[in-house]
Amino acid sequence: MAPSGKSLADTEDKILVGAGEQPAWLTLAFANRHGLVTGATGTGKTVSLQVMAEGFARAGVPVFAADIKGDLSGISRPGEAKDFILKRASDLGLTYQADEFATVFWDVFGEQGHPVRATVTEMGPLLLARMLDLNDVQEGVLNVAFRVADENGLALIDMKDLRALLDAIIPEAGKKGADAAADPLAPIRKAAQSFGNVTRATVGTIQRQLLVLENQGGTKFFGEPALALKDFMKTDRDGRGMINILVADKLLQNPRLYATFLLWMLSELFEELPEVGDLAKPKLVFFFDEAHLLFNDAPKALMDKIEQVVRLIRSKGVGVYFVTQNPLDVPDRVLGQLGNRVQHALRAFTPRDQKAVAAAAETFRPNPKLDTGKVIMELGKGEALVSFLEGNGTPAMVERVLIRPPSARIGPITPEERKAIMDASPVKGKYDTEIDAESAYEVLQNRIAGTAATAEASSGGVLGKLGDIAATIFGTNVKRGQLSTTQVIARNVARSVTDKVVGGIAADLGKQVGGSLGSSIGRTLVRGALGGLLRR
Known part of the structure; x- marks a missing residue:
């Protein structure tokens, strides 16, 4: 039953996520303090994500979320007043009203949403090395390549640009004297060697890793027109936040590409957005599903970058919410930055599971009325332990609550519905056609062709x-x-x-x-x- 016997609803400064003995309010002013949604498979994490996304959208806050299974796409269509939904709403003292939300679909592969592209330069050597699974030596050579490109005005836009640049920095064996001087790429090779020992074998390994990435569809991610992140931060004509959904079912087949892509987006937001301090509500909320993929085998340099982005992006008005099965999936130094928690059921079948339950219980502010560690294993589907920031930014005592039912459809939309939404999209036509501008590949090819023409004329x-x-x-x-x-x-x-x-x-x-x-x-x-x- 509703805690006070009165009807509950969102307010101007709070989102109602659920209710138990007390309502669970997510305060918009603290929503940029980040959050964590955890729980075993099938316990209701996606529904909790949808409820929060709907609440942010109603409050005029744009949302970005990765849709792993396609279930989140239903947020774009009106919900249905089914018996179990009406019962849940009644139990919480809510008046159920079906709703739908303005949605833009994105897809790295351009199949079920607008294409999402970045240039190789924007990705940078650190994230690209992570995407390619390079070791320290190979990452060092990649850094040399980027430095040479910067100093020679070579724009790195797509994969063929990077391949051409890597070919250009390979030392030419056996060329000396006049032959070496006649090499049109000699200045580039010399510049590369000035930064360290660039070997043919190391470059060859990087090229093979690029081939693996290409075979997995990574080629489609690099190119132009590159994504303008301001297109994520829009409201509809009613002032409600647009919901941006990344179609990630196919992308998740390459977990490293998926994780690196989302981290790139966070990094770009961090670098592009101005400092705004604490706002009455966030400028954007970012849901990172399957978040454990971000941290798996991440080198120290990358972990440092992740921690920096999570810690500082709050002041840019962006809230980041990690969604994963186990709280142990998130490193402690990142976990400490996540102030808003939703914990669904965990099952303690193994010693690691038992450790996860204990760790999850310890992260909540204790409630004398609850044995948190025991309750985590007893939660039913649609139930959760929650603790949101309140007052002056301190965590509320943990509460056991029923998650409110979403207003939009629960489950996927049809291909026909998706097509209709894309046809009416505010960015239709902006990203759908790839542009092949002159960049490093064309510049290097012209240098080689120019030298060949000169030699031809002299003979x-x-x-x-x-x-x-x-x-x-x-x-x-x-x-x-x-x-x-x-x-x-x-x-x-x-x-x-x-x-x-x-x-x-x-x-x-x-x-x-x-x-x-x-x-x-x-x-x-x-x-x-x-x-x-x-x-x-």
Whole structure:
């Protein structure tokens, strides 16, 4: 029953998450102090996430959440007044009213949402090394590559840019003196070596790891147009926060890519947003599902970055909520930053499970009326132990509560519903077409091509080379009996050109040889080889 016997609802400064002997209020002014939602599989974590996301949206706070199983997509459609939902609402003293929320779907692979892209430069060597599972030496070479790109004005946008740059910093074995000086990429190779010993073997290992990432679909993540994070921080026409859902079922097949991508988003928010201090409500709330993937085997440098982002992004007005099965999945130095807690049931079947129960119980402010460690194992589906920050920012005593029912649909939407939502999306067309701008790959290819052209000119000139090509095609350096069909046609074309040069050749050439071949041979080869006799 509702604690006071009165109907409960969200207020201007609080979100009602559930109720037991006391209502469980999540205060918006403390929502940027981060949070943790934990519990065993099937105990109701996703519903708790949806309830909080709906509350933030109603309060005008944009939300970003990863949708692992597709269940969260139902937040975009009205809920249904089913018997168990009406009963739960009645037990809590709530008046159930179906609702739906403005939703934008995102998908790294561009299949079930708008594509999400970042440039290689934005990702940076630290996160990219994590994504590629590089060791310290390989990460060092990757840092050298980024430094060389910066000093030479080489934009790293997509995977082919990074591959071209890695090829460019490989030392050329066996080249000395004039040969080394003639290498168009010599300055880049020299710059790379000045930072340390860059070996062919190490670069080759990085290239192979890039191939693994490409095979897993990572190529689609790097490119332009890159995501503008301000598109996450919008409200709808009614002033309610937009809910951004990352479709992550396929992305989760590569856990390292998934975790690194979400960490990149947090890092970009941290770097781009201005300091705002403590606000009446957050500017954005970020739900990180399957959060244990972020911390698994993370090197110290990465853990330091995660802790820094979590600790300081609060002052940018962003709240981060980690969702995982076990509180032990989150390192202590991060766990200490998470002030708002929702703990669903845990099962103590193994010694590690028992340790997790004890750890979860110890993180709550004790309630004399509850044996927290015992209750954690007794909670039913849809029940939770909660403790939110209150007053001057201190944790409330832990309470056993029933989580309120969501107002929107519980469960996934249909493909047809998803398509309709995407067609009406406020960012439709902005990210859906990839752009291949000039970047490191094109610049390096132009340098190589420019050197090749210079060498060609010094050994006889362009016209001389074209003359050789024309001689081969027209058959003037081949015995009559050895002419190919193409050479016979080309020789006839050349004779026709000589006979009809004054009377206009292009039209007649098309008649004799055929439109496609006449155009190709006439304009490209004959014009060049015979000094521009043909004109358009």
